[in-house]
Amino acid sequence: MLLGRNSRSGVSLVTLGIPLTLVGLLIATTAHYFLSWENLTNLSGQMTALLIVSFGQLLVALVAGLDLSVGSVMSLATCVVASDSPLWITIPIALAIGIVVGLVNGSGVALLGIHPIIMTLSTMTFLQGAAYLLRAVPGGHVPDMLASSARGSFLGVPDSLLWSVICALVLAWLLYRSRFGLHLFATGGNPVSARLNGVNAVRVCISAYVLCSVFAVLAGLFLSARIASGDPAAGQSFGLDSVTAIALGGTQLSGGVGGVIGAITGTIALGLASNGMNLLNVSPFLQSAAKGLLLIFAICAQRRSTVGL
């Protein structure tokens, strides 16, 4: 039951069709440049950060939540890593921050019953302030070991692609081969039924938020390697972009439906749209307007019966 209307992966003709159409259009208009190694490597580098963040967002969306703080977590991670301390100190600190943020978000949503949007909006604002406190303007120096891990290539494959593939494999194992994944789909699909069957919804929910923040930290580490500095505003657009990506990929924001393939196709669709607009020299502000329209379209395409939030 991988495909089909009632599948839990959310994949459908629309989710597969959009990226394929975009690829087709781009190849048709800029054939020789688009398929060049240089452009493909560039594309892969641009999309990897969004892909990793979308993986985290997928986990939270599967339990009917939303994590808008991922952008600030990414920015904070870049600022932490670009400080003057060595990597073996800064990376564990960044990961610890991610875990703490995830615990705070998860506890607020699952234990206190605060709405995910309110909770993650407040964490997002708080962490954005913390990022500005740590580093007021972009700068700093990312240690070479991290910076080079995202730029070069390994055995002919671009490093960014390696990052993406490894994260995708980890996520696929989490979702489809572990008990946690099973509990995740169960809690999202029907919370009451899951609870009656012995699934601890609170623990699943908090774990989802923690993993989401950890993925966001990983994406932040990749981003810091790519921009080779710390930037307190680097992750600002990634919060909404990740939601757009998974929504385009068929994930239902009401929980229970979604998959790795969907997250990947959604990210590719968004990345191709941006790349295409760049090639067409569209103003960056109109680009963000276009992404906003894409977001609205992706959301309107999801069927639901609730009105409002």
Add this chain to the structure above:
Amino acid sequence: MTLEAGASRPAAPPLRRALTTALNLPPAVYGTVLLLLAALILRPVLLGPIFFLAIVGQAAPLGMVALGQSLVMRCRSIDLSIAGVFVVSDFIVTSGYFSSWPGAALIGLCLLFGATVGAINGVLITRVRASAVIVTLGMSIVLVGVVVAFSNYSQPGEVPAFLRVIGSGDVHGVPISLLIWFAIAIPTGLGLGRSVYGSYLSAVGANPQAAALSGIPYLRIVFIAHVVSAVFATIGGLLLAGFVGLGSTTLGQDLVLNSIAAVILGGINFGGGAGGTFGPMAGAFMLTFLFNFLNSFGLGEPAKYMMQGGIIAVAAWIYALGKR
């Protein structure tokens, strides 16, 4: 001991009733009292009549936006398109395209535009049943992107004189923006308490399914709430533009989050609450006073952001605790 039909419990002693009322006050009231006490000790100059009234006048844009947001949050929706509405009305009054229009026509155009945005939000949320967060956020991004792309090729213009007077002028020391805010908020509050729409709004928020099954025009209520919210946001944007005096494409970006904080501090959460209209007003004032207070200590942007985030979280937590 069972109660017979028609029997009623004896009234609670007056002290108990007073205590219960006090505990049910919105968090904004406590916060304001604490802040005023702190200001009295640490920065008494803020409590002088001129400063104080000026701060209340400064809270007017946030107050208008919070008013609209409270309506929308009462029916379990949210309006995050405020930044977009602000930027568009700012563009309409400051760009050179409409400079030949009379003042009333400019304001009318802004209000009409605001109502249109609210109507589009309403349709997408009630008919297409899209998620309110995403739709309104997407709408905001589209509006800001389009306006910034257009205005990138021209200098920021000046806000027309009459608007500047409304935004930053005063009558015998009382800011005009304060008067406008109260003139809209007080009738709204009284009207909601006494009108059919107000009762329907509470019903829809408390239990949407039951309201729909009872024949209440559920979708129309939500739609109207969104239109009103967008119109109130436009008014708030015009007040803020008048206060700032110069065109800006980043006007009101942080007002969205502050409006949610003000509403939650005012005791209203998704689906209803006892805050009424007074709660969000108190919340708006409290936040504005807090930021002025922090500014007086020289705390910069980072501290402001961290406070904003902390306040929203704590306010939501208090509300969640109170609900149990």
